[in-house]
Amino acid sequence: MKRIAVLTSGGDSPGMNAAVRAVVRKANFHGVEVMGIFHGYEGFIHGKMELLNLGSVGGIIQRGGTKLFSSRCPEFKQNEYQLQGLEKMKEAGVEALVVIGGDGSYRGAKALTEKGFPCVGVPGTIDNDIPGTEYTIGFDTAINTVIESIDKIRDTATSHENSFVVEVMGRNAGDIALWAGLAAGAESVIIPEEEYNLDEIIARMKQGEARGKKHSIIIVAEGAISANDLAKLLKEKAGITTRVSVLGHIQRGGSPTARDRVLASRLGAKAVEVLLEGKSGRAVGIKNHQIYDYDLDDVFNNKHKADVSLYTLSKELSI
Numbered sequence: 001m002k003r004i005a006v007l008t009s010g011g012d013s014p015g016m017n018a019a020v021r022a023v024v025r026k027a028n029f030h031g032v033e034v035m036g037i038f039h040g041y042e043g044f045i046h047g048k049m050e051l052l053n054l055g056s057v058g059g060i061i062q063r064g065g066t067k068l069f070s071s072r073c074p075e076f077k078q079n080e081y082q083l084q085g086l087e088k089m090k091e092a093g094v095e096a097l098v099v100i101g102g103d104g105s106y107r108g109a110k111a112l113t114e115k116g117f118p119c120v121g122v123p124g125t126i127d128n129d130i131p132g133t134e135y136t137i138g139f140d141t142a143i144n145t146v147i148e149s150i151d152k153i154r155d156t157a158t159s160h161e162n163s164f165v166v167e168v169m170g171r172n173a174g175d176i177a178l179w180a181g182l183a184a185g186a187e188s189v190i191i192p193e194e195e196y197n198l199d200e201i202i203a204r205m206k207q208g209e210a211r212g213k214k215h216s217i218i219i220v221a222e223g224a225i226s227a228n229d230l231a232k233l234l235k236e237k238a239g240i241t242t243r244v245s246v247l248g249h250i251q252r253g254g255s256p257t258a259r260d261r262v263l264a265s266r267l268g269a270k271a272v273e274v275l276l277e278g279k280s281g282r283a284v285g286i287k288n289h290q291i292y293d294y295d296l297d298d299v300f301n302n303k304h305k306a307d308v309s310l311y312t313l314s315k316e317l318s319i
């Protein structure tokens with residue numbers, strides 16, 4: 001194998017740059033060239049790419065976002081655009097592709113693999129929702145951003161004796177809400193994977209109040225209910241007034257934590273190894289501290305599960 005390509009796709013995540021750097025440097029170490037494709041699958045379709053070398057990925061390990069830019073490119077679901085992109089790769093002598101992104105991006109990798117073009121998926125998403133890997137690149141940074149924000153919210157909540165509903169990202173997955181909830185000591189956490197009980201949330205708030213607690217923080221994952229809707233329900237059902245804070249895209253930015261940089265470096269390098277071993281249609285992940293590769297189909301045939309024990313523990317510790 002003489003030349004491969006790398007792209008970042010879907011929502012960006014802190015550590016994507018570190019993963020790109022690892023792909024380029026590991027490949028170069030083995031004498032393989034790497035083309036960086038810009039704007040995810042959009043760039044793949046139009047052949048927007050340039051040769052990356054050791055120097056061009058210097059100074060990015062600490063930067064959030066992605067040097068290669070990202071996109072959501074709905075056209076790429078269509079056969080004709082995939083074929084158009086493959087033609088561009090052929091013209092540029094690109095023999096294989098590393099896709100850094102979330103579950104949607106992996107579907108693009110799968111489609112290309114089925115057309116005989118070797119692909120490996122690297123989990124880059126703050127959502128931590130890719131089956132087969134315990135952690136995705138960017139998740140650790142995102143939850144640290146969230147707890148930093150919630151700590152600040154708690155300062156003002158305590159001073160003014162106000163309760164807050166804080167909305168965090170996670171369309172289908174509650175990992176950000178769950179981990180941040182436990183780490184920031186939120187009084188209640190609502191995630192898409194578990195049915196929530198409004199009466200129980202109200203009872204927990206009242207229970208806190210009864211022992212002199214003048215504020216509560218409730219974290220909701222956006223995929224479960226919006227913070228504004230929950231605030232309305234609390235008002236209507238129990239007369240409880242809350243302030244609402246929607247953290248939004250701040251969660252996707254920032255310099256990656258050490259954990260994300262190390263994970264990205266290990267996974268990016270592993271993806272190159274997998275391609276050099278002649279494998280295709282694989283994903284790389286981490287399980288029990290070990291980096292490994294597995295069939296891309298395992299991502300689609302399994303559903304990401306939230307760790308319900310964290311949910312239970314969070315309830316036990318924050319009353």
Ligand SMILES: Nc1ncnc2c1ncn2[C@@H]1O[C@H](COP(=O)(O)OP(=O)(O)OP(=O)(O)O)[C@@H](O)[C@H]1O
Nearest residue numbers: 010011072073076077101102103104105107108125
């Ligand atoms: N079924 C599919 N076939 C081919 N390409 C796809 C498919 N689904 C998604 N893609 C491509 O992957 C891109 C990214 O997917 P998506 O928007 O779901 O984000 P993601 O990779 O899951 O990341 P995140 O959820 O973290 O934002 C899409 O815009 C599209 O270009």
Ligand SMILES: O=P(O)(O)OC[C@H]1O[C@](O)(CO)[C@@H](O)[C@@H]1O
Nearest residue numbers: 010011012125126127169170171
């Ligand atoms: O605003 P955008 O770019 O569509 O992204 C929002 C979505 O992307 C994610 O952050 C994942 O990257 C989701 O949690 C969120 O719903």
Ligand SMILES: [Mg+2]
Nearest residue numbers: 010102103104
């Ligand atoms: Mg996704």
